[in-house]
Amino acid sequence: MPSTLNAVAVFCGSxxxxxxxxxxxxxxxxxxLAGAGIRLVYGGGAHGLMGVVADATLAAGGTVTGVIPDFLESREKMHEGVAELIVTESMHSRKQIMFSRADAFWILPGGFGTFDEMMEILTWKQLGRHSKPIVLINVAGWANTLLAALDDAVEQGFASASARAMLQAVPDIETALSCSLKAEETGRVAVEQL
Structure with missing residues (x-):
């Protein structure tokens, strides 16, 4: 059966x-993503790592969907080269659309907005709203302290080990793709067995 990993939402810095x-x-x-024929779904900006990932996808012949709130147009400059640019009224609707369009979520280096997106999608998974893979790509150890904080939440009794395991940290992009495909396949098999 062919993979249904058609789109990956990438959360990263502006x-x-x-x-x-x-x-x-x-x-x-x-x-x-472009090489694997997987659509990029991302925050719609043209600057920072967001712009880099979109530009690289496009340059390699891939397809890109950008999702950006209208109030960020002046701060993050919308990327006008993407195949599909969705302008939303709020950050919440942006995240909801990115969630609905993606089969997996990858987290690259970023700041508070990236943390917000990661934590919301992780919380939704913990609450049973989805079973999509969530993979943090720990480039050069950028997220070591963030991951330690999540581990500490488990240690302090505020989160379960099973909830913490819903976020997979990997060292590189190849592993992120492999983990996403494997998790997607495992999830599909489980659903088919019902």
Whole structure:
């Protein structure tokens, strides 16, 4: 049976960050998704890592859907080169559309907005709203302290180990793709067995 991993939502920064490896990883994500025939769904901006991942996907012949709230147009400059650009009225509707359009979620380096998107999609999975793979690509250890905080929430009794396991941290893009395909396949088999 063919894969149903048709689209991956990538959460990442509207800035580049200090380490040049972050930009390289964003380029690799775009190239990897395009090469696998997987649509990129992302925040719709033209700047920072968001712009890099969209540009790399497009340059490699891939398809891109951008989703951006109208009030961010002046701050993040909408990417006008994407195949589909959806302008929403709020951050919440942006996340809802990205969620509905994606079969998996990848987290690249980013700031508070990236953390917000990651935590919301992780919480939705914990609450049983979806079973889609969530993969954090820990480029150059950028998320070590974030992952430690999640582990500490389990240690302190505020989260279960099973909930923590819903977010998979991997070192590179190839592993992210492999994990997403495997998780998608496992989830589909489980559904088919019902």
């Amino acid at each position: 800035r580049f960050g200090k380490n040049p490896l972050y930009k390289q990883a964003a380029q690799s994500v775009g190239q990897t």
